[in-house]
Each structure stands twice: as structure tokens, then as C-alpha cells.
Amino acid sequence: MLKLQDYRFSVAPMMDWTDRHCRVFHRLTTRRATLYTEMLTTAAIIHGDRARLLGFDASEHPVALQLGGSNPPDLAAAAKIGEDFGYDEINLNVGCPSDRVKDGRFGACLMAEPDLVAEGVAAMKQAVRIPVTVKCRIGIDDQDPELALDTLARRAMAAGVDALIVHARKAWLNGLSPKQNRDIPPLDYDRVYRLKAALPSVPVIINGGITGIAAAKRHLKHVDGVMLGRAAYQEPWRLLAADPELFGEPAPYPTxxxxxxxxxxxxxxxxxxxxxxxxxxxxxxxxxxxxxxxxxxxxxxxxxxxxxxxxxxxxxxxxxxxxxxxxxxxxx
CATH class of the missing domain: 1.20.120 (Four Helix Bundle (Hemerythrin (Met), subunit A))
Incomplete structure (x- = not known):
């Protein structure tokens, strides 16, 4: 079972990047980071080749399965399959802005349906004993981030969510590509800090545009955890500093x-x-x-x-x- 300390540092789920080979590689740079799978849809898990999709190396622990979906019974079924495969956490994607995800009624578009997100969280919590978390944006399109993020977070909390991971940008579903959504919407770290101040009882992890371990340490003055994305993938040598700088433990290997x-x-x-x-x-x-x-x-x-x-x-x-x-x- 993951503890608060396990949320302190993690490597983000990234489509086409954080597959099982990538995660084994990252684990050799840090013992303490929680690692995440690429997003997998509930339909793929329920109906697809589970061994190919879900198999992972024992060295990867702690490792979380990220799900894409919005149907509560399907989310519950996929979460249970993930738990049975040995994952340490189930994470619901409420942040991906791609058209394919939007057409399937999951990802960032669920920011507009906080009650449905809560139903999904509740269904997964009933199905599994491991933590269930949500990764979201601060809002989408013309939403007010103050209201949108607070509403989603409180609904998820009421449903029993174990932690909230917040990418500190809006997602613009109309007018920006997924690539543009990673850079163009401005970062608003203060909005995530305010969420944590308002919700002291739930772990809040910040994500988005964080460039390295020194930056992570600065964020940890305000939130419970930091999730590193592209910086961890594009410059994985940075992860060698995670255990010494964030946990006071030696890196697994010196170089x-x-x-x-x-x-x-x-x-x-x-x-x-x-x-x-x-x-x-x-x-x-x-x-x-x-x-x-x-x-x-x-x-x-x-x-x-x-x-x-x-x-x-x-x-x-x-x-x-x-x-x-x-x-x-x-x-x-």
C-alpha cells in the first residue's frame, strides 16, 4: 500500500514513452519514484491482450496503472484487473487533451463532468484495495480554474480518492493540438498551491513544466508531491539526483x-x-x-x-x- 511518502516524487505517465522498458530504465536511476504506465483504455484492458498490455517487471514497484475511461462499471473492472496484475495504484486520466480521447468521453473532457468522475472513483474504490488517484488539469477551455478544479477535487474527495495529481495548465480542447496543450496554456502553479491549502487532508501532487529536482524541491514547500514528465524522459540523468535530494538516500548507481x-x-x-x-x-x-x-x-x-x-x-x-x-x- 502506497503511503504519503510514496507520492513525494513520481515520473508522469506519457503516451508512447513510459512503456515497460522505459520504466525498468527509470527504476535503475531512482528507487523511490513512483512510476506510471502509459494511459490504457478500459476497453483495451477488458477485451485485449492483458499480458502484453499490463505485464511489467517486478523491479518497477512502486508502479501505477493509468486508466482512460468514463464508464464506472468498466473502470471498476479494469481497476480490479490491474490490481490482480500487481499494480500498486490505479490512476484515472482526467487530463489528456487528444481528439481520440475526447471522442471516447475520457481524458480532459471529464473536467466538465465532475459527478461522473466521482462515480468512477467510487466504483474503483469499491472494486480494489489499492489507492485510487485522479490526474487532472486545472480546467478546460473557458472554465474558471478556481471553480472547475475545486469542484472536481471535492467531488473526487467525497468519492474516496486517495490523491490528486494536477497538471498546472488548462487544456484547450478546441483550437490547440495535444502537443500545443503541453506548452501554450500558461502554467499556474499557484492555483495548485491554493488547492492544497484548501484541502489539507488529501495528498496533492503537482505536474507540468517542472524542469528538474531543484525545481521539485521548491514545489514541495507547497504541495505533497511532484511529478516530473518530459524532463525525466528527455534527460533521464536528472533522476539520479532524486533519491539523494528528495529522500536523503544514495542514488542506486553513481553514473x-x-x-x-x-x-x-x-x-x-x-x-x-x-x-x-x-x-x-x-x-x-x-x-x-x-x-x-x-x-x-x-x-x-x-x-x-x-x-x-x-x-x-x-x-x-x-x-x-x-x-x-x-x-x-x-x-x-
Whole structure:
């Protein structure tokens, strides 16, 4: 069972990015972060290949399953399946702005239906014993964030939600693409701080535009937890500072080269199962950002990692092109 301390730091669910290979990689950089799956729809989980969709490595714990859906019975069924697979938390997506998600009546459009969100939370809480959380925006389109976020949060609280994760931007469902929704709507961290002040009894985690561990420490003066997204994925070396800076514990490994050495047995096992090297190495592109040799590392993986039969020697050769020094301002 997750405790408040487990919400202190997490890596965001990111579509097409935070798959099982990415999460194993991230776990080797931080023991303490809670990791999240990509969003999976309730229909896919109920009717699809569950082993392929939900399988994960035991090293990933604590790991949460993010669900996309709005039908309370389906959410309950999918949550129970996730619990049975061994996930530590079920998270409901109320923040994704894509057209596909909107057409399916889930994601950020649910900001306009707080009662339905509450029904979904209540159904999942009845179905599982693990924590049920909600990840949302501060509002959508022309909503007033003061009213919209407060209403959604209080409805979810009344339904028994265990924590709220708030991306501190509006989502504009009309007029902006999903990519634009990650950057154009202005960040409003103070709105999330006010939510936490108004709801002291529920953990509130802040997300959106947070650039590193030093920034996370500043936010933790106001909220219970910080969720790092693109910074964690694009520059994963930043995660090596998470345990020392946020938990007062040593990092699992001193450098990214040590992380990769620890990753090798997993990669070899996956290759033996028929997984292509590129399916794993695509998550490593930013591993040495800011270090001499990083460009040669990326180029070698790009040119050779996609070849049929590519093995761990390709990765070892790429790593050999990188200087051993750590990036500047790792905790920034």
C-alpha cells in the first residue's frame, strides 16, 4: 500500500514513452519514484491482450496503472484487473487533451463532468484495495480554474480518492493540438498551491513544466508531491539526483554508465524473448545530454540499434563514445 511518502516524487505517465522498458530504465536511476504506465483504455484492458498490455517487471514497484475511461462499471473492472496484475495504484486520466480521447468521453473532457468522475472513483474504490488517484488539469477551455478544479477535487474527495495529481495548465480542447496543450496554456502553479491549502487532508501532487529536482524541491514547500514528465524522459540523468535530494538516500548507481551496466541483463533477457533492441534503446536518447560524446552516442544508436539482429554490443559501443563525467547541474 502506497503511503504519503510514496507520492513525494513520481515520473508522469506519457503516451508512447513510459512503456515497460522505459520504466525498468527509470527504476535503475531512482528507487523511490513512483512510476506510471502509459494511459490504457478500459476497453483495451477488458477485451485485449492483458499480458502484453499490463505485464511489467517486478523491479518497477512502486508502479501505477493509468486508466482512460468514463464508464464506472468498466473502470471498476479494469481497476480490479490491474490490481490482480500487481499494480500498486490505479490512476484515472482526467487530463489528456487528444481528439481520440475526447471522442471516447475520457481524458480532459471529464473536467466538465465532475459527478461522473466521482462515480468512477467510487466504483474503483469499491472494486480494489489499492489507492485510487485522479490526474487532472486545472480546467478546460473557458472554465474558471478556481471553480472547475475545486469542484472536481471535492467531488473526487467525497468519492474516496486517495490523491490528486494536477497538471498546472488548462487544456484547450478546441483550437490547440495535444502537443500545443503541453506548452501554450500558461502554467499556474499557484492555483495548485491554493488547492492544497484548501484541502489539507488529501495528498496533492503537482505536474507540468517542472524542469528538474531543484525545481521539485521548491514545489514541495507547497504541495505533497511532484511529478516530473518530459524532463525525466528527455534527460533521464536528472533522476539520479532524486533519491539523494528528495529522500536523503544514495542514488542506486553513481553514473549513467553504471545504470546501463545494470540494465544489460534485462536487455539481454528481452532480446532473447524476441524484443528488438530499438524498442528499448529509443528510451535512452537523452541519457547523456550535456556530456561530451552524447551526440556520438545518439548517432551510433540511431544508425545501428534499428538493424535486424542488433544486440547489446551496439549499446556498449555507443556508451564507449561517452565521457564519464556527469552532466552539469544534475539536480537543477
Amino acid at each position: 549513467m554508465k553504471h545504470v546501463f551496466e545494470a540494465m544489460m541483463p534485462y536487455i539481454e533477457d528481452q532480446l532473447a524473448r524476441g524484443i528488438r533492441l530499438h524498442s528499448m534503446t529509443r528510451h535512452f536518447v537523452g541519457a547523456f545530454h550535456g556530456v561530451p560524446g552524447a551526440r556520438a552516442f545518439r548517432r551510433h544508436l540511431a544508425e545501428n540499434g534499428v538493424k535486424p539482429g542488433a544486440g547489446v554490443s551496439v549499446l556498449r559501443d555507443a556508451i564507449a563514445r561517452v565521457d564519464d563525467r556527469a552532466p552539469v547541474s544534475m539536480a537543477a
